[in-house]
Amino acid sequence: MSAALSVEITLTNRPEERPRLLEGLEGFAREHRLSGAVRQAIDLALEEHFTNILKYAYDDQALHTIRVRLELDDRAVLIQIEDDGRPFNLLARPAVNTAVPLESKPIGGLGIHLIVHSMDHVQYERRGEKNFLSLRKQLTEPPASG
Amino acid sequence: MEIQKITTGDSHELLVSGRIDGEGANKMEEEILTTMRAGAKNIYVNLNSATFICSAGLRVLLQYWRQMKNSQRTLLVTRPSAEVDAVLVTSGFREMIVEKV
Numbered sequence: 001m002s003a004a005l006s007v008e009i010t011l012t013n014r015p016e017e018r019p020r021l022l023e024g025l026e027g028f029a030r031e032h033r034l035s036g037a038v039r040q041a042i043d044l045a046l047e048e049h050f051t052n053i054l055k056y057a058y059d060d061q062a063l064h065t066i067r068v069r070l071e072l073d074d075r076a077v078l079i080q081i082e083d084d085g086r087p088f089n090l091l092a093r094p095a096v097n098t099a100v101p102l103e104s105k106p107i108g109g110l111g112i113h114l115i116v117h118s119m120d121h122v123q124y125e126r127r128g129e130k131n132f133l134s135l136r137k138q139l140t141e142p143p144a145s146g
Numbered sequence: 147m148e149i150q151k152i153t154t155g156d157s158h159e160l161l162v163s164g165r166i167d168g169e170g171a172n173k174m175e176e177e178i179l180t181t182m183r184a185g186a187k188n189i190y191v192n193l194n195s196a197t198f199i200c201s202a203g204l205r206v207l208l209q210y211w212r213q214m215k216n217s218q219r220t221l222l223v224t225r226p227s228a229e230v231d232a233v234l235v236t237s238g239f240r241e242m243i244v245e246k247v
Binding site: 015018036040043044047048051097098099100101102103105107108109110111113114117 | 167168169198200201202204205208209211212215229233236237238239241242
């Protein structure tokens, strides 16, 4: 039987949800035998974006739903993260200059840089009251699911 | 994430294993602060067994690299794993890495 080509992980905006996000990704990576490099890159992007949502998306203390969808095609893993927090286009942020020496490097702000750098394509969209971040990570070799 | 400490005189080595995610970064920060308060002149953060680092971990390393430097002490990263090395280099942290202690 073929492995499912997509999986949806539904989370709330709580830090204790982190392990479920990681388990969802690891299950998907195992099922499709993704390379360590691809899995690591997606792990990093998800960790950074989830952290940003927890820190900056909401003013209230209410529970909000965050949906993460992972999908495989023959060339890439497509990732979509949906939240109903305040509008936040990470691509509109100024790029980090990584050549700045440690002495004068700003503390913080590297999360978005790591998302953009670890992915092959990043797209942001605001639809209605929701943010949609779409990411694409090329497979280094064809998936071996089946 | 686990942290082991090896102390040799004024030099303290922190051997970090596992994931340095948001939670791991907090734990690493606590250990670095404890080590600084213990009077360490040199702190070596050995990342050979660290499997993951995110921006929260980078923030902790940078913050205490700077604090140590400002008080004429040092904090450096040693032997990063390939996964961690890639993130450090991509983020412009190469000068924090020393090959050998």
